[in-house]
Amino acid sequence: MIRYALRCEKDHEFEAWFRSGDDYDRLAGEGGVPCPVCGETKVAKAPMAPAVGRSRGAPPQKPGGDDKGGEEKVQLTVPDPREQALRAAIRELRHKVTEHADYVGDRFADEARKIHYKETEPRGIYGEATADEATALAEEGVEFHPLPSVPEDRN
Numbered sequence: 001m002i003r004y005a006l007r008c009e010k011d012h013e014f015e016a017w018f019r020s021g022d023d024y025d026r027l028a029g030e031g032g033v034p035c036p037v038c039g040e041t042k043v044a045k046a047p048m049a050p051a052v053g054r055s056r057g058a059p060p061q062k063p064g065g066d067d068k069g070g071e072e073k074v075q076l077t078v079p080d081p082r083e084q085a086l087r088a089a090i091r092e093l094r095h096k097v098t099e100h101a102d103y104v105g106d107r108f109a110d111e112a113r114k115i116h117y118k119e120t121e122p123r124g125i126y127g128e129a130t131a132d133e134a135t136a137l138a139e140e141g142v143e144f145h146p147l148p149s150v151p152e153d154r155n
């Protein structure tokens, strides 16, 4: 089978299937391929390339008039250099904070409290606390700060 894009004398474009090129020539010559819009039997192949035998499964052609924005788009980005700089700065800060601090893990709340109440030597510590523990520490006036974390490192 061959599909031809056809155009009638009044510029209506349409498509029709034929068994072969000869079949088209014969039918069109006999006026056997009327325009579906106006019935005009004087039709000719449209200048657009006919889709020959592109058979089953070929995607339907996009309807005309949609061609301007019809090209497929891909999403691209150029990362903002400020974000890179910020991440580097956070990493640096985090390194500085932890460099001379003791890691106390989930004993952070206890240790921070001991330091606050001078029950142990004053020093830098870092570790984990639950939100409840952090709230309690804040209410007691214990000084602490969130350890800066780089967004991409959170996982």
Ligand SMILES: [Zn+2]
Binding pocket: 008, 009, 010, 011, 012, 035, 036, 037, 038, 039, 040
């Ligand atoms: Zn027509």
